[in-house]
Amino acid sequence: MNKIRNLCIVLGDQLNLDSALFDEFDANQDLIWMAEVIEESTHVKSHPQRIALFLSAMRHFAERLQNQGWQIHYHALSKKHIQSPSSLAESLSKFLSENSVNNILVVLPGEYRVLKQLKTTANQFKHRLNVLPDRHFISLPGEFSEWMSQRKKPVMEYWIRHLRKRTGILMENGQPCGAKWNFDAKNRGNFGKKGPGLLVEAPIFSKDNITQDVLEIVADLFANHSGSLDSFNWPVTHKEAQQALADFIENRLALFGQYQDAMWFDEPFLYHSLLSSSLNLKLISPLEVIQATEQAYRDGQAPIEAVEGFIRQILGWREFVRGLYWHAMPQWKTWNHLDAQKALPSFYWTGKTDMRCLQQSISQVLEHGYGHHIQRLMVTGLFAQLWETNPIEVHEWYLAMYVDAVEWVELPNVLGMSQYADGGFMASKPYVATGKYIQKMSPYCSQCPYKPEESIGDKACPFTTLYWAFLLKHETEFSQHPRMALQIKHLANIDDVKREAIQHRVEFLRETL
Template structure:
């Protein structure tokens, strides 16, 4: 096929998290008049210290996507990370491509990162090229939809948004009512594995690196030797075909028990019954619509119980779309919010996994090895520790954005700063997610082999989670008294003597100073 010569009609910008052949920006693509622009740039791996697994996943998926475009005869202007002319920034690479192709205009699907949007818009303006922004069709809703929902509301709770979308799109609905007679089966989805632990766990499908992926792994090892994490276990889906296999594998083998055990943890078992599809969704190798449809069909065909399917659908149609709306309607000010005035530095062991807290060590070492932890590990082990220790929410945000393969800022920032760290003062969460070590003991086996006792808040065996929990309540007692959902916890604190309070505060300070 004949490729276009400058000047061209459209330079179509495709970012590393927009790998969808049906993307809005590609729907009127003319191979004789348009060119796809893609660029691997060091800036995207260094503005936060992106973990090796995360960078490798993005670059490998991008290269496979470019191969798919070229296979159908589409011209692609692609810059690799180690190209000697690479400027290292998206803005610099876009300016180079514009100078070469002299396009009449630029177009793209809406990006998932405020910083990237600002950089690309500024470059287009400097270059004097109009930039058309099209809706991202891999979501059910648009940011405009969420803004309309949010207008005039004092509280923006996910549950009300979720119910609206269930009705709008007819998902798990029986006429105007939810199937099964209730909207939410959360109460059925809180089981632990008990003393026996998980039995006969189905191993999720993993994908051995092909030649393209291995070249990327070698590149990341060479170009980013000091980046956090490891690469020897890299086995993520990097193509559309692999993503579809991963979806089918989850629906067939793990969805039936996903709901029951979605909040459970077990030492040394990273996958359990979770989907591991968030990276595929966030790279746009899968759409939210097809993932929800697959889960809904599993229930309709009697392959998975309603509680499991509803719990999974709520994560996709409810939470994921809600978080995206929160991000884009609250930025850029959302990034700097710190309602609890948390000022602690991120502990150094978050980058090494070297800690004697068993639950935290397991989650950290797993994260650094695989680029993955499931949502309860992120919220109720890693995030919980940072919140109660008083780590600055922007430090927690940067770490989460750095280490997880599915981390794109639109989804990671509200989940971390808002839901996990309560940095937005309750815009997303109705109360801070705080708990003693007893919660972790109830939902996992971590405490069995740990040197600490979750029942103790002071002394040599005191669990840091329990100590920091009571210290957190004391530090924020005045603020939390205005929150009706914290009443029971503060009532328990009110019975404490001054001597007991001081003992916990000293223990918490010693932990911060030494851990």
């Protein structure tokens, strides 16, 4: 039985060398512990590209640590996996039963479930799990809780201003660059009839032996999971993540702001950075990304509205939702404010629907494991909300199907921002709209059998029908809501005959879609 001073657990989304886990690491006394287990890919039935990304990135990181001479216990999946431990708890239990360990260390996981599992396992072996702060983030340990304690309700706009003032990011002489905090109004452009024009393709990352082996294992073990492996092209190392960042700054950042909300046929990436998976697995730090982006603004490579809009997503939303996640878990998963109970439509797993916007948005998720924030919020998320889908089913689909999904960032965005399951704790209103919003931001409606301006009849857009049904159902609750009252007032223009027709159309949709 081996004697180990510190058993240092590295999880699949903690692949950063500057982790607090390594501050006092001694290769003569300590051991790094990493494990690939089936449960992490099946507790939600994950997209094969999401599984492959995690496994390949983990193996590359382990190789990097081994090259430094550090000792690693690495449990790897293989095609012959029948007797392998199925969960992190089982794998860790097996190791602890065979080795003498003084201390167990882990950086705060990105998921409450994993933290609970590790604590329970350590306790079974009479150990205390030493949970270290996660220095990957820009907000300091306890900073969000302190900020929250001074407010009745969290508002992201004030949070990002707080962080910008403390860090000096996009600040000049104590004032925001460009003399404004927020350039959102300039970042809502669409492509018009001509489309996005010639787009520079994202960089292609070669698949080395590690990635090739992973792709074969994933194809074998998870063949019945929805989604394709064919287009796998995600950074799996820090170096590749840096290449992706440089490519974004050179080729897409300048137009990112103007077109960040726009959509187009068969163009999944457009002007987006494709860095979220690298950030969430900690292949690259948010500060590294922000500093490079800010430097591009100061060098005249990109306008302030593009740079502020991009940094807002990382310094603002990303830090904000992480703070909210740990502030409200585990209660958040129990919230269902609108009492939505319907099952998620089966076409979310196949992309087979005649609604062109959903067909495009879901098909690209199946092909690439990716969709940008408007496709997530205002297409797939919007329809799920209007359909009155049980929010946990929506959450599990997003967690499973997007390569960048880690629960701390995915759950607040879905259950809070997208589905309003928290009753407004995170977002100030339900993000509901008719099909006209999708028509404004994309060309999808031009090739769809439904008409976004119609709510009843054979050509009525399901989004529009369900939108009015949503308002009718929740009329009382939102009639005095400061941001929903205007939408509710439009119900006065709908007479009883049309209200009944909308309900009949909803019943038809539920039977046929």
